[in-house]
Amino acid sequence: MALEEAPTWHRGLLDFPNPVNDYAARSTAGLVIVLAAVSIVVNQPWLYAVLALGFTLRVAGGPRYSPFGRLAVHVIVPQVWKKTKTVPGPPKRFAQTIGLAFSGTALVLSLLGFGLAAQIVVGALIGAAFLEFAFGLCLGCIGFGLLQRAGTIPESVCEACYNFGR
Template sequence: MRFSIGNFPDTVNEFAARSVAGFVFLLSLLTIWTQSLWLVAALALGFLARVLYGPKFSPFARLAIHVVVPVLGLGTRTVPGPPKRFAQGIGLVFSGTALILLSFGFFSEFRIVLGILAIFAALESFLGFCAGCFVFGKLMQWGWVPREICEKCNNLTFSSEK
């Protein structure tokens, strides 16, 4: 029996994920500019919601799935869910760290950490490069993440290695 928290989907619409990353990018920039504890807390809670339950309780994900993707006619490109969940976990670490730093008055460090998050969100949103997914793939390749965690990843990402 495999331990699982929440109900993250096995597959994700790449266009919805990129739209969420766009929202994260914009909120990160706004948060850096305003240095608002409320905004960085909202950012961290959004990542927590997506890590635990995928799009179910995430306002950004719901907006992306039900408004942005259909209105822009982006369609569906299905990608494996576990790498995206891993990437959301990394986002949670960065946004949580930024929240702690800002709470204790480390303004420069807060800006740096949230700036890094904004850069990686921009890479995913605008260029389609998910750094967390890339790292997840490497961890699978090196045997640090068991292949059973993501069977779809085995078929898509590492098919040339079989």
């Protein structure tokens, strides 16, 4: 018996792009910095929730569902950067997942009344986003590579990543 294909409405619903334009990722990081800084200043749970929702949407489908991702891909990169540099998608998704963990932690801390702790967590997130935005240094991508070389993430998830730098 042959396997049936997924219905067209389902195909690609939660796919993350691979490869990714590095300049779009950097632009998104810049937008995250702005929202995260406002979140620290305002220090309200609803704003941490907006930050976490953005990461959730980017983890779910890259720029497809994320307003920041769409703005980066369709406006900032073509109008400002005017460059393309493709990089593997799986490490970028992993990095977005780490961002979700940080922003989700900040949201929970804020809801529990630990506003200063939430601000510190988001401050660390800003640090990582700044490295991505300013220098193209993706800490989540570095972590992805280390986990892949340690065997935690299988080589098949991203063969280009596994062989990078060898």
